[in-house]
Amino acid sequence: MPTPEPLSAGQRTLRLTAIALIAGALALAFAASAGWLTPARLTPGRIVDALQGHDGLHPGFRRAHAKGVCVIGEFAGNGAGAALSKAALFAAGARVPVVGRFSTGGGIPDAPDGRVVFHSMALSFTLPDGSQWRTGMNHVPIFPVATPQDFLAFQLATRPAPATGKPDPARVAAYLAAHPETRAFMAWLREHPLPSSFANGTYYSVNAFRFIDAAGTARTVRWRMQPEAPFAELDKATLAQRDADFLFADLATRLRAGPLRWQLIVTLAGPGDAGNDATRPWPADRRELTLGTLTLERATLEDDGPCRDLTFDPLILPAGIAASDDPLLAARSAAYARSFTRRAGEPAPRSALARDPSFRETVR
Structure with missing residues (x-):
């Protein structure tokens, strides 16, 4: 050469x-x-910065839903979902392992449970081919905002002022005057009862998705996890007197006594139902199907538990489930990734639950 x-x-x-x-x-x-x-420009970093500015920087913890506990169990499909989605977990007789997390709203990891905030269930299903379905759900069926831009504006409007430690009433009032959907959410949370336990709450996908069947037909859906445990109302008047970790302690105690179960129920959108606006509920008469049973068997501390390094990214979806055109989905996915990157590079302090001797005893 x-x-x-x-x-x-x-x-x-x-x-x-x-x-x-x-x-x-x-x-x-x-x-x-x-x-x-x-x-x-709105970026994942700006959203995460706003979350940190709202509830303070707590290194090593999630920027949202900071206080949580891991749970472990499985999902059993009953076959009814196979007509809607080709996802393997909906086949008759399918059983897939699940790692999940219960949490309360907000970015303060040692916040007391006695607050009027939503409760959340997040789940990661691992399908036989190794693919995953991750979903984060709230006990409230609607969301306070419809777009990432409004989410950022809401965080900034309700950010505590340094001088008082509370949001500026004038700023909050101005935001609410321009956002009737947020007023509707706050009214729902104020007027509806809080579940007395993580175990008896119903958890909603809030966002819409698409189920795709074997022929390629797509249908817009939302879903919820409905508990077998009977609903009981939490007395809001006594919240301030409750132990700081009473919701998590109750969950761990119940799981030590036996498994807890929820039914996965999917709701199909009807004509005119918004698939791109999480603030708008769908009519109660929409067609629904029960697709299977979630069984949770035990709880474990997040500090070294299997959910610690999971982001419950709503766009981690198996074949047969796809995102809708809801703009919140991409924003949630990107913000979760940015939050994980930040906390993964920070020291990992012990959580409030790990420091609670009585709680540690219940999850052993």
């Missing part, structure tokens, strides 16, 4: 210039995609 002729000084300069231009273009594109060149 002939030896290539050496490059002249001018050719070397041109080549180095081309490499620099390509590298610069890539950096420019990366910076633009990250929002660094457009500070007003």
Whole structure:
């Protein structure tokens, strides 16, 4: 093979210039995609910054739903879902392992349970082919905002003022005056009873998704996990007198006594039902199907539990389930990833539940 002729000084300069231009273009594109060149652009970092600004920076913890506990169990499909989705967990006789997490709303990891906030259930199903379905659900069937931009604005409007430690009433009032959907959410949370336990709450997907059957037909759906445990109302008037971790202690005690079960119920959208607006409930007369049973068998501390390093990204979906055009889904996915990156690089302090001797005893 002939030896290539050496490059002249001018050719070397041109080549180095081309490499620099390509590298610069890539950096420019990366910076633009990250929002660094457009500070007003909404980015995952801005959303996570707003969460930290709202509830404070707590290194090593999730920026939202900071207080939580892991749970372990399985899901058994009853076959009814196979007509709607080709996802393997809906086949008759299917049984798949589940890792989950119960949490309360907010970004303060040692917040007392006696607050009027929503309760959440997050689940990760592992299908036989190794794919996963992850879902984060709230006990409230609607969300306070419809878009990522409004979510950011809501966090900023309700951010505590440094001088008082409470949100600025004028700022909150101005936001609510312009957002009737948020007022409706707050009214729902205020007027409806809180479940007395994680175990007797119903948990809603809130966002819409699409189920896709074997023929490729897609249907817009929402779902909920409905408990077998009978509902009981939490007395809001006595919340301040309850133990700081009473919800989590109750869950662990119940699981030590035996498994807890929920039915997965899917609701099919009807004509005119919004698939892209989580603030709008669907009519109660929509068609529903029960697709199987979730059984949770034990709880474990998140500090070293199987849910610690899971993000319950709503866009981690198996074949047969797809995202709707709800803009919150992509924003949730990106913000969860950014939150995980931050906390993974921080020291991991012990959680409030790990420091509670009585709670540690119940999860052994």
